[in-house]
Amino acid sequence: MTASMILVAVGLLALAVGGELLVRGAVGLARRMGVSTMFTGIVIVGAATSMPEMVASVQAVRAGTPEIAWGNIVGSNIANSLLILGGAALIMPIVLEGRGRRDSVVALLATIGLSAIAYLGYADQWIGAGLLAALVIYIIWRYNHPPAQGEDDTTTPIPNLFASIILFVIGVLALILGGRWLVNGAIEISTELGVSETVIGLTVVAVGTSLPELAASVAAAIRGHAGIALGNVLGSNIYNLLLIGGVTMAISGRSLPPALLVPAWPVCVAAAILLVLVCWGMKKFGRFPALLLLLAFAANTALAFR
Incomplete structure (x- = not known):
């Protein structure tokens, strides 16, 4: 047990450090491309901070435990919507001003689509390929449609290209290393404690792989880059569903775990709806609603272990 806990701790640390370095490198490369901060947050930082979930999920599928992979995907989206956004806004309220409206709708549609696949019990590698194709279409669409008025914010100085590549x-x-250690340790702990692998994926792995999102969003909120802070949450959710979900389905070809049908998927859909309401109905996301999100996340985590 002790060795497994050390393995999980080291894996989480590697994921946190690796995610931070990858984010810095990705943002640097994005600035070199001259794209907006909202696009950077959604497409670049969202993809970068989803790498821990990607690596952990692929490692889980290769280890023969896709339950951890799917639990990680659903749990990470819940953590992004409640823990990450709530934590960032609690430290520094996020000025919205119309940011993320279109992308919050995309995230909601992707959530509903994948939850429908889960409830219908569909399982096919072609479904995974379809999810990946949908992600490509979304990225192309997002790149060809510049931010709506108010979506962009102040830009950071352009960093050194070589340094950005090295960090990336x-x-x-x-x-990669952190994801391998985390999954191996989580599987060992679940076996020793008799806890289902789905619950481990929903909690330990999901929160652990969401640490880069938390660090990136908090740092962006503190520096006043609301586009990156919000875009990171929305982009990561979309990548989790379409990229990681697509890869997991394409590799395993197995249906989503029944254990996630209640309450995980309904909570994930509710969180996606909440993000749409926030993006479309609020000009500023302050500390009080942020605290409510954190309390909701704590309650959901406790419910997972019921």
Whole structure:
């Protein structure tokens, strides 16, 4: 048990450090491309901070435990919507001003689509390929449609290209190792404690792989980059569903675990609806609603272990 806990702790640390380095490198590369901060947050940082979930899920599928992978996907989206957004806004309220409206709808549609696949029990590698194709279409659409008025914010100084590439590469390597250690340790702990692998994926693995999102969103909120803070949450949710869900389905070809049908998927859909309401109905996301999100996340985590 002790060795497994150490393995999980080291894996989480590697994921946190690797995610931070990857984010810095990705943002640097994005700035070199001259794209908006909202696009950077959604497409670049969202993809970068989803790498821990990607690595952990692929490792779980290769280890023969896709339950951890799917639990990680659903749990990470819940953590993004409640823990990450709530934590960032609690430290520094996020000025919305119309940001993320279109992308919150995309995230909601992807959530509903994948939850429908889960409830219908569909399982086919072609479904995974379809999810990946949907992600490609979304990225192309997002790149060809510049931010709506108010979606962009102040830009950061353009960093050194070589340094950005080095940070990106080191971050990816740290994420690969961290994901392997985390999944191996989580499987061992679930076996020793008699806890289902789905619950481990929903909690330990999901929160652990969401640490880069938390670090990136908090840092962005503190620096006043609301586009990156919010875009990171929305982008990560979309990548989790379409990229990681697509890869997991394409590799395993197995249906989503029945244990996630209640209450995980309904909570995930409710969180996606909440993000749409926030993006479309609020000009500023302050500390009080942020605290409510954190309390909701705590309650959901306790419910997972019931």
